[in-house]
Amino acid sequence: MFPAPVLDVIMEEEILYSETFRIHGNDFEHGGEVAAAVKSVMKQLGIRSDVIRRLSIANFECEMNVIMYADEAEFEFSVLPSQVRVVCKDRGQGIPDIGLAMQEGWSTATQQMRERGFGAGLGLPNIKRNSDKFEIESTPSVGTTLRYSVNLE
Numbered sequence: 001m002f003p004a005p006v007l008d009v010i011m012e013e014e015i016l017y018s019e020t021f022r023i024h025g026n027d028f029e030h031g032g033e034v035a036a037a038v039k040s041v042m043k044q045l046g047i048r049s050d051v052i053r054r055l056s057i058a059n060f061e062c063e064m065n066v067i068m069y070a071d072e073a074e075f076e077f078s079v080l081p082s083q084v085r086v087v088c089k090d091r092g093q094g095i096p097d098i099g100l101a102m103q104e105g106w107s108t109a110t111q112q113m114r115e116r117g118f119g120a121g122l123g124l125p126n127i128k129r130n131s132d133k134f135e136i137e138s139t140p141s142v143g144t145t146l147r148y149s150v151n152l153e
């Protein structure tokens with residue numbers, strides 16, 4: 001038969017809906033707007049409410065992390081027959097130790113961010129918990145990419 005990478009291409013699902021948003025570092029004023037826009041699209045598309053809830057929690061945490069710790073990002077939301085998927089690719093300081101960043105309670109948030117109610121160190125663990133598939137890649141001084149999805153079936 002075919003080697004695995006070829007099979008992946010053949011089995012790739014069609015994209016039913018896709019939209020890309022831009023997130024700007026330090027833009028607290030518009031914080032949460034991408035997560036809200038994606039939530040409204042998912043409602044219009046008739047996606048199951050438990051899927052909307054889980055993805056919206058993940059999206060908000062992902063968006064706020066870009067605002068707090070990166071310069072800018074492209075946030076791509078896609079709906080496929082079996083899953084809703086996000087790829088958020090940022091340009092920024094990156095994460096030197098992903099193992100540490102994934103630990104509950106670990107945060108480099110500044111005092112100012114903590115005063116705004118951020119910095120509990122639960123964002124990345126919450127994204128992982130609320131998605132069915134989660135991947136994070138980061139290169140210090142270059143940026144971070146998160147890929148996560150919630151299954152529809």
Ligand SMILES: Nc1ncnc2c1ncn2[C@@H]1O[C@H](COP(=O)(O)OP(=O)(O)O)[C@@H](O)[C@H]1O
Pocket residue numbers: 061065066068069070090092093094095101102106107108109118119120121122123124125144
């Ligand atoms: N997109 C990102 N770019 C750079 N660093 C990040 C990014 N997302 C998370 N981090 C780092 O990982 C840490 C943990 O993130 P998170 O679990 O969301 O907690 P919190 O945002 O409360 O600090 C952050 O404090 C930060 O150091």
Ligand SMILES: [Mg+2]
Pocket residue numbers: 061064065119122123124
């Ligand atoms: Mg966070």
